[in-house]
Amino acid sequence: MRLVHAADLHLDSPLLGLSRLADSDLAATLRRATRRACENLVDLCVAERADALLLAGDVYDGNWRDYATGAFFVRQLSRLHDEGIPVFLINGNHDAESEITRSLRLPPNVHRLATDRPETVVLDEVGLAVHGQGFATRAVLENLVPAYPDRLPGLVNVGLLHTSVTGAEGHDSYAPCTPEDLERCRYEYFALGHVHDRRVVADGEHVAAFSGNLQGRHPREPGAKGATVVEVEPGGRAQLRHEVCDVARWTHIRLDVSGLGDADEVLDALDGRLRDVGLEAGSRPVAARVTLDGATAAAPALLDAEWLRAEIDIVAEKSGAVVETVRNRTRSPRAAAAQAAVDEELAGAVAAAAERLVADPSQVEAMVAPLEREVGRRLRGAGLDLRDHAGLAALARRAEEELRARLAGSG
Template identity: 70%
Template sequence: MHAADLHLDSPLRGLARLGDSELAATLRGATRRACENLVDAVIDHRADALLLAGDVYDGDWKDYATGAFFVRQLSRLHDEGVPVFLINGNHDAESEITRSLRLPPNTHRLSVEEPESVVLDDLGLAVHGQGFARRAVLENLVPAYPDRVPGLVNAGMLHTSVQGDDRHDTYAPCRPEDLSGCGYEYFALGHVHEQRVVCDGPHRAAFSGNLQGRHPQERGPKGALLVDVEPGRPATTTPLVLDVARWELVEVDIGGMGDADEVFDAVTAAVRERCVQAAPRTVVAQVTLSGAGPAAGGLTDTERVRTELELAAESAGAVLEKVRNRTRPPAEALTVDPELTAAVSAAAAELAGDPERIRELAAPLEREVGRRLREAGLLDLRDGDRLATLARRAEQELLSRMAGEAS
């Protein structure tokens, strides 16, 4: 079994409005429950070994409870006779974790100083890998990995961004051909939070993705990979869905809808469909309303729209995390002074065309919460193009509100 990026006790973002409710507690414990699901899957599928390719922890423990939980899960596998191999990633690099607990005898934490090999002759398995001594490992570690051990299944482990993937911070960068060049039957990768095959064919390398989506950008099913492999033969992987709560984006185009009630009904139906697909998991939904139509005039009251959609999500069995209203009335319905709308559009265009000015306006917010927004995957306040897009969206929302109030 190959898993990575458990990020134990990393809270799901965007749930502050739930306060101390039972649902909030369930969601905030989702990373632990997903880890329990992983151990259950290892046992149920009678996996010969578990490989954890970095970022078991989200950072330094707030207290020993985080480490104690993980030791208990490893002990369950020890009782089943299942060996566990793990490496440190950027979030749980050796320099980042100040507390420690003894791990059960079945657990092998690979060296952070240089690539290490652990050979289990009784399983016919050789595992090669190196963890992170510090958070920012910027060099390619793969060229120093050991040669494969003949006659055994050889599995590599690495926490890496892989060159060419600019969606993730660049750590331990390498090329796909570096991985396949090791000649291992399988390379278990961590750091990228989507399941993805990097190398196919006789020397397969893959990201398992993370076990549990933690914020709105980590949408859809999450889990681990069950790997079937024999010496000298291509590995096959089977995705296993192990998440506890699921982030979903629900997009509804209001074109053709006559009023706000039709929009609310459409959102209810769409959210209910996502809940059926995700069952029995809790769905945390973001809703985006877009398009032009006569219903836009009834969607200008932000508080009412939010409340109606919260009730719609609740009736479908989901939690509403955010609403984006990008709707606008049809052009022929606009009754606002055309000079005023032209002035609004001109101001938005001027701002969108001046990235430096936008960054200047956003600078105080960047200093205060910029890093937290980026870590939550919500917004990069240093990205001029993204801020320009927001300016255009603000223009559309303002015009829609003006039209709705005028009518």
């Protein structure tokens, strides 16, 4: 049996950082990217002759009221109906607050599983049993897995769940569970959603995995994105294969310039990294965030931010990339020596405070609430969403880095 597992489509999600892209064509491509990635997902299901598509939540992006988004999704599901491919989906935390989710009529090939209890849908014609429960509200804080039903013998049993499992940086802790909880269900495969990175959380006899999202939406979602093709038979171990569905790619190049002698060497090293990223992306456009870090004699020459950005744009253009942001954290060897001498106890306290904020971004949200009320809309237009927990966690990390640099006297 061949299944396709996808999650976190976030159709028509307002992508962050587009205002910082000088290339208007790339910005336009990224605005359409989630829809085109969804079309690629449907094409994949057809090309693979999939027995079913599994959607593990967050088709939509919160309280999004544009019904054209829903109509687009229904058209894609209808394409699968015409190909005879059934679809199983559950509500994620974003779907639970979406008006579109509650009002759209879905084609007859689509099975949306219950939100008040785990539900099982059996397709005898293909020998498949799908067990799952969606979110009735945005914040589901209890472990749903213990209530999932026993596997049905003689069938391929698949679980659908939107969850953080044991936790993931930048993601709210929803429907938490452990890999052992998932394995105890003894399903051939558990298709997970919510975490946007592709990862396997149980790789023994009973496999459980996140497919990641279909399309990166900002620099904190870098690299290839897509869906997971699952080959499995009753009682057998699932075999997974990742297939790319994205149409544009974000990357964050963190370049350690330690020991490089001058600005030309720094730019040459960056050129090599950007060329590698371009080769990996193929024909897809690339938006790059660049961070330069390390102790180098070139640090004084890199202090001119306008000159540095212009030079980096020229280097990026040669590899077909567009630069979103440049962060210069280089320092002279003398300043680096001072940073190494920072009191270890104080540095540890700074790191511990940052870890607490990253683990619970709601604390940062409370801190910036006055800013959100006053200038939140304006900041979102500039690419900074103070309501985005992943972004707030990244801000906490950046604050830690900046504070440690200032303590060392280099900032």
